[in-house]
Amino acid sequence: MFINFVSSILFMKKLIYAILSLLVIQVATATPVMLATDLNYADILVASAAANKIGAEVYWVNKETIPEEIYSAIENANPEEIYIIGGPAVVSEEIEANLSQKYNVIRIWGMTRYGTAAEVAKYFWKEGSEKAVLVRDEIGSIDKYAELVAKAKDIAVTQEIPLLLVPKNTLPAETEEALKELGVKEIYLVGEIEQSLKTMLKELGISIISEAKTLEEAENQAIVNAKRIIITAVGGWKDIITVTFAPKGVVLHIRNENQIPQLIEKLKEIMERYNIEEIKVVGRPTLAEKICNALAEQGIKHECITGKRAFVAKTIAEKFRKDLMKLRERYQKREIQKFREIASEKAEELKEKCEINYEKAKSVLHELNESAGLYSVAKARFELIKTLREECLKAVENRDYEKAYEFAYQLKHEVRMLIWDSRDLIEEDIKEEILSEVKSRNELRTRAFAIKSEIEKDLEKIFEELPMQCKEQLRIANKLLNEGEINKAIERLRIAKRVCEMAKTKKLKEIRKAEKEERICIQVITPAINPETGECIEFPTPCDVPEGWKIVGSCEIVKKAKRKAKECAELARKLEEMKERGASEEEIEKLLKELKEKCRRGWVPEKLPTPPVAEILPVKQEKPIICKPVCKAIGTRSEGWYDSCTGKLIKWAKCADCKVECTSQGWLIICGNSLEIIPGKCKEEQQKEREEKQPIPKDLILCPDKTPEICPQ
Structure with a gap:
């Protein structure tokens, strides 16, 4: 089902305003629910630590759908809130919109798993936490660290403290900020962590309580404070997230029947030393039944729950619902009072x-x-952001800090969604968001000064003539840099860059008008766009801009919009060809889905003439089309080199800071001191070959009349 996004924003605005304006703390009548993707293990394990704190049920969902058994469990819980843990890339906006029709839905997320863990910690431990668990987890790992993170989660659950994820050798700036905001003084470390990260913790005044380098060490650390044990028969990492936690419990993973005798001995030892109230066995039916039979033979009391993953998750949640209700009541009475x-x-x-x-x-x-046509959608979301800001400031003024906190978080979420929805046109913002979640404070400090220098260089000839708003943003950014608030400084620098660019554009227009009258022109590169053709050119001076052209801040955004329009047109042509040759419904549906995802809101530059259906916009063809390797999906497990023409993966690699040059042997990849050749033709030879096979079309069809499914509404 394709969502009318503007309508959903307006609905969300009314919903948030109604709920938050009446927000009061009441005695719990139902347990909340947390949902996380089954595309990775990290989000749901982080969610489990928070769920144990607030008394929430935890379920996994698919990216686009909620399994029937899981949806039934949600309805039975009748939750006050549903928390979606993870971004729209892993749990779709359609799921959020559908749930919002019946429940109060709050999405908590970052651009990476590190950022999501930090956001979860800050949101659910708003009163602070003197302790936390830090576990090694690497972006791009499908299942290597799943069990390790699961053991770290058990420590967090039994200690009732937040779980944060870190790479092996650095403390991401976003994670560092979370540690500071929470007031963490002591850390449980889990996994192989390098000394450089430990040094960073020491510099923050954080001491290490214990360091569990192996699964067994982490498991032993968690069991000390456990009240319950869940034994899961696992075949792969998805079995690990079927049942992720029990209140004050630990989860033991058994992969084959050879481990059962060792399990029996371990359980006997645990039950002698600790006060374990109950044991439940779940997971793969065949292996789970063998575990249950072995426990029964030894007279160990237990309950066996097997079946499909969704059924098991629902059954376990229902059995612990009363215990979760007690945790919920305690949270509302004790933790909120602390805040x-x-x-x-x-x-x-x-x-x-x-x-x-x-x-x-x-x-x-x-x-x-x-x-592009994204502007009307973005404007609707901005009205919501504006309202949230006003309500946030009003709540602070009235000293209603609980409301203010909720408004502040929802405001941050909406801004992040604004950036996410516009990601194809403002890729730099996405990149900066990711870098803040994966790079250390020192690495970001270097980047901040580079951004600052770039802005100052761009404005040096007209800086003194720019308005105070531009200068004030730069002044605040400089102050934050000097105070060591690197994340905040980078955010201010990004704002300053846009504000100053807007001021520069306005100033260049004034200069052009004044100096044209005097026949004198300042030597300032001046980007301008032809409203009739959409062509954007950087002129050496304002006076060189032809009559009728519009001066803009940058040509890059126009180029991106035109590239996207061309991609959409090519997909539209391909769809039409498939229909004409009688392709299968499955093939057509697959391509149509791709069209809806990439072109659902149109990509016609807003300031250019928008042609009616089937009308043609001329496109310049002077520059040859060169297919070359480009670095995409930076900071995710899909980061690597992709073909710029087809979008196909060439190879996975860490390529964010690498450069590409054309040589006679192919494309030369330069990453620091490392050099690598990716075979391929380039420049004139590549262009000639391309023209022989498929001439470049002279026109670009923006919205073919025979494919109304993808035309902007």
Whole structure:
């Protein structure tokens, strides 16, 4: 089902305003629910630590659908809130929209698993936590660290503290910020962690309580405070996330029947030393039944629950619902009271969060204003952001800090969604968001100074003539840099870059008008767009801009919009060809889905003439089309080199900081001191071969009349 996005935003606006304006703390009448993807293990394990704290049920979902058994469990729980843990790349906006029709849905996420874990910790431990668990997990790993993170989760559950993920050798800036905000003083380390990360923790004044390098060490650490044991018969990592936790419990994983005797001995030892209240066996039916039979032979009391993954998850949740209700009541009475006691100290911090995210949204909206049909959608979301900011500041002024906190978080979420929805046109913002979640503070500090230098260089000839708003953003960014607030400094620099670019565009127009009258022109590179053709050119001076052309801040956004339009047109042509040759419904449906995902809101630059259906927009063909390797999916497990023409993967690689050059042998990849050749023809030879096989079309069809499914509404 294809969602009308603007309508969903308006509905969300009414929903959020109604709920948050009446927000009061009540005695729990139902347990909340947390949902996370089954595409990875990290999000649901992080969610489990938080669920144990607030008394929530945890379920996995597919990216686009909720299994029937899981949806039934959600309805039976009748939750006050549903928390989606993870971004729209792993749990779709359609799932969120459908659930929002009946429940209060809150999405908590970052651009990476490290960012999501940090956001979960800050949201559910808003009163702070002196302890936390830090576990090694690597982006791109499908299942290598699944069991290790699961053991770390057990420590977090039994200690009732947050779970944070880190790479082997660095402390991401976003994770560091979470540790500071929570007031963490002691850490449980899990996994092989290098000394460099331990040094970073020491510099923050955080001591290490214990260091569990192996699965067994982590498991032993968790069992000390456990009240329940879940034994899971696993075949792969997805079995690990079938049942992720029991209140104050640990989960033991058994992969084959040879491990059963060792399990029996371990259980006997645990039951002698610790006060274990109950044991449940779940997982792969055949192996689970063998485990249950062995326990029965030894007289160990247990309950065996087998079947499909969704059925097992639902059954376990129902059995623990009363225990979760007790945790919920305790959370509302004890933890929220703690937050109330310290909330006044966070007043200025809450105001700053609301303001900086609002400024970020304004700057993003300005950039989209010069680009594609996304602007109307972005504008609707911006109205929601504006309302949230006003309500946040009002709540702080009225000293209603619980409301202010919720408004501040929802505001941040909406701004992040604004960036996500516009990701094809503002790729730099996505890249910066990812870098803040994977790079250390020192690495980001170097990048911040590079961004600052780039802005100053771009504005040096007209800086003194720019308005105070531009200069003020740069002043705040400089202050934050000097104070070591690197994440905040980078956010301010990104805002400054857009604000100053807007001011520069306005100033260049004034210069062009004044100096044209005097027949004198300042030597400033001036980008301008031809409203009739969409062509964007950088002129050496404002006076060189032809009459009727519009001066803009940058040609790059126009180029991106035209590239996207061309991609959509090629897909539309391909769809038409498939229909004409009688392709199967499955093939047509697959391509149509791709069209809807890539072109669902149109990609016609807003300031260019928008042709009616089947009308043609001329495209310049002077420059040859060169297919070359480009680095995509930066910071994710899919990062690597892709063909710029077909989008197909060439090879996986860490390529964010690499360069590409054309040589006679092929494409030369330069990564620091490392050199590699990717075979392929380039420049004139590649262009000639391309023209022989398939001449470049002279026209670009933006919205073919025979494919109305993908035309902008």
